[in-house]
Amino acid sequence: MNPPQSHGRGVPPWPYCAYGADAAFDPVGCRGVQVPGRTACLAHSTATDRDAYLAGLAPGTDIDHRGTPFTESLLDSLLNALRDPATGHPLLGLARFGSATFQGDAWFHAATFQRFAGFGSATFRGAARFESATFRDGAWFGSATFRRTAWFQSATFQQYVGFGSATFHEAARFESATFQDEAGFQSTSFQRDARFEAAAFQDGAWFGAAAFRGTARFGSAAFERDAGFEATTIQRDARFDQAVFQRSVSLGPLVCAGRVVLSEAVFSGPALLSFATRHLVCRRTRWSSTAELRLRYATVDFAHAVFEYPLTIAAQADSFVLHDGQPATERALAGTTDATVRISSLRGVDAAHLVLSDVDLSECLFTGTVHLDQLRLEGTCSFGTVPPHTHWQRWRPVRFTQRRTLAEEHCWRADQPTAIPGWNPAGIGAGHVGPAQLAPVYRALRKSYEDGKNEPGAADFYYGEMEMRRHDRTGTTRAERGLLHGYWLLSGYGLRASRALGWLLASMLVTIVLLMGFGLPQASPHEHATGRVPPGGGKVTFDIERDAPRNPRENRVTRLRFEKAVNVTLNSVVFRSSGQDLTTAGTYIEMISRIIEPALLALAVLAVRGRIKR
Helix, strand or coil: CCCCCCCCCCCCCCCECCCCCECCCECCCCCCECCCCCCCCCCCCCHHHHHHHHHCCCCCCCEECCCCEECHHHHHHHHHHCECCCCCCEEECCEECCCCEECCCEECCCCEECCCEECCCCEECCCEECCCCEECCCEECCCCEECCCEECCCCEECCCEECCCCEECCCEECCCCEECCCEECCCCEECCCEECCCCEECCCEECCCCEECCCEECCCCEECCCEECCCEEECCCEECCCCEECCCEEEEEEEEEEEEECCCCEECCCEEEEEEEEEEECCCCEECCCEEEEEECCEEECCCCEECCCEEEEECCCCCECCCCCECCCHHHCCCCCCCCEEEECCCCEHHHEEEECCECCCCECCCCECHHHCEEECCCECECCCCCCEEECCEEECCCCCCECHHHHHHHHCCCCCCCCCCCCCCCCCCCCHHHHHHHHHHHHHHHHHCCCHHHHHHHHHHHHHHHHHCCCCCCHHHHHHHHHHHHHHCCCCCHHHHHHHHHHHHHHHHHHHHHHHCCCCCCCEEEEEECCCCCCCCEEEEEECCCCCCCCCCCCHHHHHHHHHHHHHHHCCCCCCCCCCHHHHHHHHHHHHHHHHHHHHHHHHHHHHHCC
16 A cells, blocks of 8 residues: 655755656655655655664654655554653654644654654644643644644643644644643634633633634633733634633633633633623623723623622724724624623622623613622613503503613513513513512612712612512502502602693692682672670771672683682692682682692602703
């Protein structure tokens, strides 16, 4: 069986084999470097020459087989000649395999490379197995091609290792690998999953412009220094769960078409994360320094995250800009036009140091958030709204007052037997949250807005708080619920001026009608004087009596009586006496209107003030 041919392009810069050269089709032929003292490469040497060369090798010998086409058996013969009797594993000195071709499995398991190992532009047609291998000097796999699975589990790279522009057609497995110096994966192409779980990057880890078509797995990996993922593209998920970042880190701009998972990861230094992704999961993530998350498209689950310093989650309106000034490509998110950042959960978070900027909170779960009243909301942060338009329920119209609402209230209302269409029950994980749990949440958000001098925004959350108290049948007594129901009916808890003014106008109209019917006398009362002359004197004493006002028996609705009724009613609104003579019924009508109508006017003024106060 003839060894495989090597058909690379160009003339190699070393003395090459030239086996199989053809002036018409391949003037160079085999590009394998010549075996020392021979004119052919190891693959095309005679059996005698090959055996003589292998017999002359010893563990730790420098070897040069650039461009050589290896079969699996030929590589095994070479490594057996270099096997250390003390360990039973291959021991190589300077190993030069640049542009070599490995036809079958390349088995470097537990091999030790004492000096530089060069595999640049090499092609591994079978599995490349470097499990537990040790590279004591630098290692270079730049532009190498791995057509089958590449195994580097538990490998140790003591000096710089470079995989720049390499291509992994199948899985790339670096679990528990140790990179003691810098690791370069710039522009590397991972066609399937890339597994770096429990890998230790003791120096810089550079994945700039790398392309992951599968899932990038960095779970439990340790990044002791810089980690660079600028312009990295991931077609599926990026998993950094339980990863540890020891120093300051700047991840991104990174584009991920699936999820970026940072659950239980630890950031010990300042962090700047720039992600364009559909989902960001940060459950129980620990931030031990300041952090800023700049996001696009993402739905963020931040439940039970722990941070002790200011942390900002901000939406990025425009595409991220790379260091060279060019915008980051977002082809992995093709078809996604809405770059809005949504927060899905803040449960269990201590929000004392949390800043949210320009994010959508309409589906966010807030119950269980600590120090929610200290949450800072900047820019345009939107919440859910109530169902629009008028709905009919049991032959009566129902219309909700427009206001900001929480996702948990949507879930609770949608779960009621008499739910109105339009309440969104899509809050996953909302649980059995009712008015008793939601009232404190609304109260805390109201205080947050008030501390930010946003009184109109705080008014919506006050309305929500009162709504939850009115519907709470466990912590609110029946009497208190009745009082709140009246407060809601008359003025929308002192926040709806139109409702208070409507009731005021209705009350005034009723007062006018009652006064015209029962309160105004038939005519102005007349005075009568009666004189008495005491015996023995000329002094005269007059007693002045007035007839009691009486209702007319007819013609109660006239223009003059209407004007008087309006005068009395308008004066009663501002606690002034009208000066009109009224019947006994009219006096009581005016007294009641002096209590009700000014109160309604005050509620309307209070509502207007709540909407314009700063």
